[in-house]
Amino acid sequence: MPNRKRAPARVRLLDAAEDMLREVGMAGTGIKDVVARSGAPIGSLYHYFPDGKTQLVCEALQIQADKSGELLKRFFDPTTSLATALRSLFNTAADGFERAGANKGCAIGAVTLDLMPGDTAVRSICRSTFDQWVEIIAPRVPCSDQRSRRSFAVTIVAALEGAFVLARAAHSGDPFRQVGKALAAMVSSAPRSAPRALE
Amino acid sequence: MPNRKRAPARVRLLDAAEDMLREVGMAGTGIKDVVARSGAPIGSLYHYFPDGKTQLVCEALQIQADKSGELLKRFFDPTTSLATALRSLFNTAADGFERAGANKGCAIGAVTLDLMPGDTAVRSICRSTFDQWVEIIAPRVPCSDQRSRRSFAVTIVAALEGAFVLARAAHSGDPFRQVGKALAAMVSSAPRSAPRALE
Numbered sequence: 001m002p003n004r005k006r007a008p009a010r011v012r013l014l015d016a017a018e019d020m021l022r023e024v025g026m027a028g029t030g031i032k033d034v035v036a037r038s039g040a041p042i043g044s045l046y047h048y049f050p051d052g053k054t055q056l057v058c059e060a061l062q063i064q065a066d067k068s069g070e071l072l073k074r075f076f077d078p079t080t081s082l083a084t085a086l087r088s089l090f091n092t093a094a095d096g097f098e099r100a101g102a103n104k105g106c107a108i109g110a111v112t113l114d115l116m117p118g119d120t121a122v123r124s125i126c127r128s129t130f131d132q133w134v135e136i137i138a139p140r141v142p143c144s145d146q147r148s149r150r151s152f153a154v155t156i157v158a159a160l161e162g163a164f165v166l167a168r169a170a171h172s173g174d175p176f177r178q179v180g181k182a183l184a185a186m187v188s189s190a191p192r193s194a195p196r197a198l199e
Numbered sequence: 200m201p202n203r204k205r206a207p208a209r210v211r212l213l214d215a216a217e218d219m220l221r222e223v224g225m226a227g228t229g230i231k232d233v234v235a236r237s238g239a240p241i242g243s244l245y246h247y248f249p250d251g252k253t254q255l256v257c258e259a260l261q262i263q264a265d266k267s268g269e270l271l272k273r274f275f276d277p278t279t280s281l282a283t284a285l286r287s288l289f290n291t292a293a294d295g296f297e298r299a300g301a302n303k304g305c306a307i308g309a310v311t312l313d314l315m316p317g318d319t320a321v322r323s324i325c326r327s328t329f330d331q332w333v334e335i336i337a338p339r340v341p342c343s344d345q346r347s348r349r350s351f352a353v354t355i356v357a358a359l360e361g362a363f364v365l366a367r368a369a370h371s372g373d374p375f376r377q378v379g380k381a382l383a384a385m386v387s388s389a390p391r392s393a394p395r396a397l398e
Contacts, residue, residue, distance in 0.1 A: 024313050028226025103316060109361075110312045112368045113304045114223050126368040151381040154365065158378050161364040162308075162357030169311045169325040179357050182350040186385045 009040035010048040016040075017060040022104035026057055026114040026122065057111065058121055064107045065129040072136045082140045083188035086156070090163065090180020094173030097164075102171045105164045133157045142187070159183060208239035209247040215239075216259040221303035225256055225313040225321065256310065257320055263306045264328040271335045281339045282387035285355070289362065289379020293372030296363075301370045308360045332356050341386070358382060 007015070016038035020029040031053050035042050049055040075089045076082075097104070112126045137153035138146075159179050166175035206214070215237035219228040230252050234241050248254040274288045275281075296303070311325045337345075337352035358378050365374035 024226040024315070025224050026227075027223040028313055103314070105312045109364045112364050113309045113312055114227055115302070115367055116223070117302060123368065123370070130365055130368050148381075148384075151377040151384075154374055154377045155358055155381040158361030158365055158374060159354055159358045160361065162359065162361030165308045165311050165360040166329055166353065166357055168314055169322065169329050171322070175353055175357060178350040178353040182347075182354040185347075185350075 009038070009044040012038040012040045013045060013048060013056065014060050014063060017056050018064060018107055019104070021057065021060060021107040021111055023110075025110040026119075028114075029053075029057070031056070054119075054121060058125055061108060061111060061122065061125045061129070065125060065132070068108070068129065069132050069136065072133055076137050076140045078140070081188070082142065083184040085140065086184040086187065087180050090160070090176045090183070093160070093163065094167070094176035094180075097167050097176060098173040102173065103168065105168055106161060109161045109164055130157055156183060208237070208243040211237040211239045212244060212247060212255065213259050213262060216255050217263060217306055218303070220256065220259060220306040220310055222309075224309040225318075227313075228252075228256070230255070253318075253320060257324055260306060260310060260321065260324045260328070264324060264331070267307070267328065268331050268335065271332055275336050275339045277339070280387070281341065282383040284339065285383040285386065286379050289359070289375045289382070292359070292362065293366070293375035293379075296366050296375060297372040301372065302367065304363045304367055305360060308363055329356055355382060 013034060016034045017029065019037065020034055031045065034056065035045050045056070046052065049059070072089075075085045075092075077085070080088075108126050108129050111122060115123050115126070134150060134153045134157055137156050138149040141149040141152040143149045143152060163176045163179045167173055212233060215233045216228065218236065219233055230244065233255065234244050244255070245251065248258070271288075274284045274291075276284070279287075307325050307328050310321060314322050314325070333349060333352045333356055336355050337348040340348040340351040342348045342351060362375045362378045366372055
């Protein structure tokens, strides 16, 4: 983020929080580390985020949720076949993962795996983000009934989140490419029988 | 774990570490919290794990890796169809997830999303565990070439890890059930065309 030093303190804090959430999840993201990484003055944290870490995490996640939703809508455009959309999405994710150093996951997924029972505000953002992704993908699934379209869309979202896990372990974007290829092959090889079998 | 209090301190420390890794990953697992949760004397930690947290995490993960490999071998038995194996695996995971309070992920996946560049020993266990799972599943995939069998197996492993993420967000085992159903439908609906398309 070359412009981070010139950005307002609020934006720098949110950018630094996002980076850390991607790298070590919510449990590993300490307020002091976020401030140090952002280069913002220490006093600015509670000025902009009076509710502290929870507010910072919620706002950083909501920005990611909005961005990712817009991005998914572009991939799963009604004029693009599902197989093409899947290949593009997973190949793009692979390239982005490697460009970012192959050590940053999905902030929403990483935070989700740290959720404690009291994290209701954060959980609500994670849950509604995944639901939103499913809602975007489901109409593109060539199944005749809504439940099957949802199951298939949930599987695509799960495979995407899981690909981040495998890619982090392998320190390579290849798991994204393998998953995108297999999912695309599955949907393009069985366009007629899949809907029936999925009902 | 009803027998924890009667188990030797070493086992109690490993059990407590596993619990915490499932709940909050590696970054959120503090040595003091593990000792407190285990009920073991504080001195026992460095007695049994002289290399501290890294050793404790590695040993706890290796136990999980061994157990999960054995479990997967039972699900993906050569006498069982892949569709049946997938439904059984994901339904069993859903039930186990809910029985455990719907707030525990996969220890290997949760730790993977916290990996820092210096965590070489831990990364090696995570990576080899996922590779082992892929090796167990790939021979059961009805594709004619090895690369496609691997891509499909990587997709199943990714979908399993991702289902833990979605289930944590939803506080329900349903994402596992939906993913298992969709994957089983995909493999059983296209037993002939899938192999060709996946090549």
